[in-house]
Amino acid sequence: MQVKVKFFATFREIFNANEIEIELESAPNLQQLLNSLCKSRKCRQQIFERSGELRPSVVILKNGRQIQSLDGVQTSLEAGDTIAMFPPLGGG
Amino acid sequence: MSGILVEDEIRRYERQIRIFGAEGQEKLRRMNPNVELEVISKAIDKDSVDKLASDFDMIVDAMDNFPTRFLLNKTALKKNISLFYGAVHGFYGQATTIIPGKTACLRCIFPKVPPPISFPIIAVTPGIIGCIQATEVIKYALRMGSSLANRLLMWDGLNAKIDEVALERNPRCEDCGRE
Numbered sequence: 001m002q003v004k005v006k007f008f009a010t011f012r013e014i015f016n017a018n019e020i021e022i023e024l025e026s027a028p029n030l031q032q033l034l035n036s037l038c039k040s041r042k043c044r045q046q047i048f049e050r051s052g053e054l055r056p057s058v059v060i061l062k063n064g065r066q067i068q069s070l071d072g073v074q075t076s077l078e079a080g081d082t083i084a085m086f087p088p089l090g091g092g
Numbered sequence: 093m094s095g096i097l098v099e100d101e102i103r104r105y106e107r108q109i110r111i112f113g114a115e116g117q118e119k120l121r122r123m124n125p126n127v128e129l130e131v132i133s134k135a136i137d138k139d140s141v142d143k144l145a146s147d148f149d150m151i152v153d154a155m156d157n158f159p160t161r162f163l164l165n166k167t168a169l170k171k172n173i174s175l176f177y178g179a180v181h182g183f184y185g186q187a188t189t190i191i192p193g194k195t196a197c198l199r200c201i202f203p204k205v206p207p208p209i210s211f212p213i214i215a216v217t218p219g220i221i222g223c224i225q226a227t228e229v230i231k232y233a234l235r236m237g238s239s240l241a242n243r244l245l246m247w248d249g250l251n252a253k254i255d256e257v258a259l260e261r262n263p264r265c266e267d268c269g270r271e
Binding site for chain 2: 006008009010012018056057059061063064065066068069084086087088089090091092
């Protein structure tokens with residue numbers, strides 16, 4: 001199945017892409033998606049804490065909904081889902 | 093009444109087009125003598141925020157940190173005041189319009205206070221995001237057009253691209269949740 005991932009702000013530099021469509025095995029969750037996206041050690045360090053948890057500076061929305069209000073990285077994915085990934089911008 | 097809340101008027105950044113304080117007040121008054129203008133030189137904190145925002149119909153976020161933004165978010169929700177969020181980092185910017193009870197609030201998007209970091213500023217980016225916020229305020233006041241309600245506008249100055257992300261309310265949101 002295929003999901004769309006959109007990157008914004010500095011995440012475009014981390015993933016070197018604005019948007020990708022990625023093929024996943026059936027019944028995947030967000031953790032599997034992130035594992036597929038973060039192939040390099042550097043990328044993993046920017047997305048995950050040493051403990052394996054998502055860094056607080058990583059915002060992920062599934063179809064507009066914050067994944068922390070769903071099941072976090074265990075949030076299940078379905079074909080056609082759109083995932084948005086970006087950092088919280090704090091300056092003003 | 094609308095409020096442009098700037099946390100610290102003492103700081104004078106190169107990105108500030110308007111100069112606040114008495115000088116800025118006078119300049120704005122000359123530009124439009126029909127506008128009633130009151131400058132309040134007071135820090136926004138948990139003790140002052142309710143009183144500062146009490147008479148406002150709109151709050152424009154011009155903060156440079158998340159803790160104060162979350163204070164404004166809570167106050168806007170409590171007092172049913174629309175909040176116009178805008179933030180920047182280098183060439184990147186974000187903006188959305190938060191209408192209490194109708195749209196995702198700031199806490200729906202950012203459930204946890206992000207760790208404080210020093211962020212780079214390219215002086216033009218706050219100008220672009222500020223103009224987008226101002227456009228939202230004018231449309232909201234005139235009840236015209238479509239607002240950024242439940243849409244997070246993403247400005248990418250490096251690639252000269254504007255995108256948007258659909259937002260949804262979090263029913264279990266700490267600040268605006270209904271569950």
